[in-house]
Amino acid sequence: MIVLDQENKVFTLHTQNTTYQMKADHNRVLLHTYYGPRIRGGDLSRLIQYADRGFSPNPSEAGDNRTYSLDTLPQEYSSCGVGDFRLPSIEFEPEDGSRLADLRCTGYELKKGKYSLPGLPAFFGGEEWETLVIHLIDSTCKVSLKLYYGVLERCDLITRAVQVVNHGSRPVQLRRCASLCLDFQRGDMDFITFNGCHAQERNLDRAPLRQGVQSVESVRGTSSHHHNPFVILCEHGADEDYGACYGAMLVYSGNFLAAAERTQLENNRLLLGINPYHFCWTLAPGAGFTAPEAALVCSPQGFGQMSRQFHRAIRENLIHDPCRGKRRPVLINNWEATEFRFDADKLVGIARAAAPLGIELFVMDDGWFGCRDSDRSGLGDWSVNEEKLPGGLGALVPKIENLGMSFGLWIEPEMVSEDSALYRAHPDWALQAPNRPFARGRSQLVLDFSRKEVRDHVYGSIKQVLASADIAYVKWDMNRSLTDVWSSALPADRQGELFHRFVLGVYDILERMRRDFPHILIEGCCGGGGRFDAGMLYYTPQIWCSDNTDAIDRLAIQYGTSFCYPVSAMGAHVSAVPNQQTGRCVPMETRGVVAMAGTFGYEMDLNHTTPEEKETIKRQVAFFKEHYELIQRGDYYRLADPFRDPFTAWEQVSPDRREALVSLVSHSNHAAAPFRTIRLKGLDPDAQYRVNGEEVWPGDVLMAAGWPMPMPAGDYRSMQLYLRAE
Ligand code: DGJ
Numbered sequence: 001m002i003v004l005d006q007e008n009k010v011f012t013l014h015t016q017n018t019t020y021q022m023k024a025d026h027n028r029v030l031l032h033t034y035y036g037p038r039i040r041g042g043d044l045s046r047l048i049q050y051a052d053r054g055f056s057p058n059p060s061e062a063g064d065n066r067t068y069s070l071d072t073l074p075q076e077y078s079s080c081g082v083g084d085f086r087l088p089s090i091e092f093e094p095e096d097g098s099r100l101a102d103l104r105c106t107g108y109e110l111k112k113g114k115y116s117l118p119g120l121p122a123f124f125g126g127e128e129w130e131t132l133v134i135h136l137i138d139s140t141c142k143v144s145l146k147l148y149y150g151v152l153e154r155c156d157l158i159t160r161a162v163q164v165v166n167h168g169s170r171p172v173q174l175r176r177c178a179s180l181c182l183d184f185q186r187g188d189m190d191f192i193t194f195n196g197c198h199a200q201e202r203n204l205d206r207a208p209l210r211q212g213v214q215s216v217e218s219v220r221g222t223s224s225h226h227h228n229p230f231v232i233l234c235e236h237g238a239d240e241d242y243g244a245c246y247g248a249m250l251v252y253s254g255n256f257l258a259a260a261e262r263t264q265l266e267n268n269r270l271l272l273g274i275n276p277y278h279f280c281w282t283l284a285p286g287a288g289f290t291a292p293e294a295a296l297v298c299s300p301q302g303f304g305q306m307s308r309q310f311h312r313a314i315r316e317n318l319i320h321d322p323c324r325g326k327r328r329p330v331l332i333n334n335w336e337a338t339e340f341r342f343d344a345d346k347l348v349g350i351a352r353a354a355a356p357l358g359i360e361l362f363v364m365d366d367g368w369f370g371c372r373d374s375d376r377s378g379l380g381d382w383s384v385n386e387e388k389l390p391g392g393l394g395a396l397v398p399k400i401e402n403l404g405m406s407f408g409l410w411i412e413p414e415m416v417s418e419d420s421a422l423y424r425a426h427p428d429w430a431l432q433a434p435n436r437p438f439a440r441g442r443s444q445l446v447l448d449f450s451r452k453e454v455r456d457h458v459y460g461s462i463k464q465v466l467a468s469a470d471i472a473y474v475k476w477d478m479n480r481s482l483t484d485v486w487s488s489a490l491p492a493d494r495q496g497e498l499f500h501r502f503v504l505g506v507y508d509i510l511e512r513m514r515r516d517f518p519h520i521l522i523e524g525c526c527g528g529g530g531r532f533d534a535g536m537l538y539y540t541p542q543i544w545c546s547d548n549t550d551a552i553d554r555l556a557i558q559y560g561t562s563f564c565y566p567v568s569a570m571g572a573h574v575s576a577v578p579n580q581q582t583g584r585c586v587p588m589e590t591r592g593v594v595a596m597a598g599t600f601g602y603e604m605d606l607n608h609t610t611p612e613e614k615e616t617i618k619r620q621v622a623f624f625k626e627h628y629e630l631i632q633r634g635d636y637y638r639l640a641d642p643f644r645d646p647f648t649a650w651e652q653v654s655p656d657r658r659e660a661l662v663s664l665v666s667h668s669n670h671a672a673a674p675f676r677t678i679r680l681k682g683l684d685p686d687a688q689y690r691v692n693g694e695e696v697w698p699g700d701v702l703m704a705a706g707w708p709m710p711m712p713a714g715d716y717r718s719m720q721l722y723l724r725a726e
Contacts, residue, residue: 024105037300074183121538166283178273180294187266202560215259221482252292253535254503280496311566335365358621380422393469408473433486441480449505510539544571572598592620677706
């Protein structure tokens with residue numbers, strides 16, 4: 001609910017459990033007055049303290065009043081160069097070279113429903129949303145801003161976006177345009193970020209904010225394996241169930257900056273948006289720029305509640321899921337089984353072993369097109385390699401369908417190999433700067449997706465393949481970071497637009513694919529989880545979480561990912577042992593339990609499994625299908641922390657609390673291990689739950705006292721408890 005106090009220019013956004021407030025003060029400066037647990041409201045500007053601070057200047061309207069400074073007041077969207085020395089939200093430069101932005105409020109609009117953003121992914125939904133638009137202007141430069149706020153009460157979600165327009169008669173260079181600025185009038189906070197590298201993504205890092213700026217960012221052209229565009233600020237003591245925490249995510253898949261600043265007043269500012277690194281957008285007279293959407297959830301009760309609210313909102317109001325209301329298929333992918341070494345018989349053999357076990361979708365990974373016999377060639381030539389697959393998809397797909405399975409395939413549209421017909425015909429279509437040798441990544445180059453003719457060509461050839469057979473699923477991969485970011489299609493003074501134009505190009509093709517093939521389930525991938533972000537999720541309902549398929553390493557990766565992203569978004573497969581990335585051997589049962597904390601599938605040649613393993617797989621698949629709704633759409637609770645505890649555990653609870661599934665995985669075992677109990681969460685305290693069809697336990701006992709865990713015999717053991725209320 002959005003409440004406007006027109007007289008005092010106070011804008012209050014209420015969600016189910018939180019309140020967010022701003023006020024345009026007597027100088028029309030937009031102040032941020034409050035964000036936190038839901039309160040009645042009123043004008044909370046009384047919380048703001050005024051004092052004369054040395055070296056904090058006063059705007060001219062303040063006259064002799066030295067207590068009024070942009071440097072000390074909590075700002076809703078911070079200005080630049082006119083008195084606030086904390087992180088600026090925006091920087092622009094007219095032809096005179098000044099870089100000053102003095103933003104004053106000129107009006108507002110209130111609308112029912114949710115705004116959308118041209119060419120950019122954004123949360124969507126109907127009448128349950130409300131939108132507030134606040135108008136700001138720098139009247140000297142004649143640059144106006146619209147600050148968008150979307151409110152989805154039931155999920156405690158507040159979205160934000162910014163549109164900038166140049167109303168002057170000369171061009172203006174936009175050099176920074178954050179999507180979100182959030183000032184806290186408190187300093188006792190920790191900054192939580194999700195970091196790692198290829199094959200070790202989204203490991204949680206938590207540290208108290210120190211004086212100065214702490215940040216994570218990407219300058220790789222993708223959101224990256226290394227840092228995620230989702231961060232949390234929380235009070236020092238916050239944990240899964242206690243304390244205020246604020247999650248902020250960017251609905252964007254390119255370079256980003258998430259910066260938290262602890263100021264001279266020992267309070268905090270959070271800034272989130274496109275990375276100003278190598279960003280400069282020319283605003284011609286009359287032209288505008290739209291910054292990507294950011295989304296906030298505040299939970300007064302710890303991380304668990306925050307995650308569940310993000311999960312709901314992402315599942316229901318961000319992801320365009322062709323399987324909405326249906327079950328997504330359990331898949332088998334041939335990558336780890338064959339890499340590039342396959343032909344049609346090999347693929348059909350893998351599918352044939354999988355079908356009787358209940359697996360429903362066969363995914364042909366990299367290597368099916370052009371001269372793609374290794375990762376050094378073929379990218380860009382999207383036509384079937386008939387030496388490997390005689391008769392093309394027209395021959396292969398019916399063979400898979402005859403086994404009762406549907407068919408999917410892998411693509412990597414943004415890339416080109418030097419050894420390809422596409423590169424030989426259009427060497428200038430790859431990103432590269434004049435008179436410089438270019439860098440290769442996985443021996444490949446990046447196509448200039450800012451150029452429409454490049455996108456049209458690539459999409460045209462992929463569209464032909466997708467239309468040539470019955471294709472139910474596409475895995476969209478991307479296997480290198482961007483370097484040599486220069487486009488022959490842009491003048492020198494507009495090269496700073498290229499990183500963002502590249503991302504807009506990716507979104508354009510994803511949008512076309514969604515429009516032309518609405519039934520196809522697209523799985524995002526970027527060498528695993530190098531582009532695991534809300535921007536991609538808008539188009540690709542699931543994203544391959546990591547190239548690391550080791551079930552024990554995956555515990556940490558999936559744990560970190562779960563802080564923002566739902567189970568139904570996390571691509572997770574059972575793979576063969578010894579694991580290709582770690583050499584570790586984890587029992588099949590455990591590999592299944594861990595993959596079931598994601599989308600669930602297999603990535604191995606099941607012809608090489610024992611009859612017992614096949615029976616286990618059959619049971620796993622049947623169990624997953626039976627409990628699909630609970631696993632994929634249930635409320636998710638983290639019960640143990642893989643970084644601190646000797647085991648990892650999580651739980652899904654149905655919205656009516658009649659069912660729950662608890663999954664536990666022990667790490668390496670030790671002699672004389674202590675007795676352990678695990679306390680469950682989210683159950684109905686008054687209900688009696690039958691556990692795995694056997695004993696009955698009261699909900700309050702399971703939550704307050706816990707469940708005694710049996711001692712694991714051996715390393716990496718797992719267990720699942722299915723609870724049903726009697
Ligand atoms: C990287 C992906 O993450 C893998 O799953 C696989 O598809 C390879 N690329 C194929 O080249």
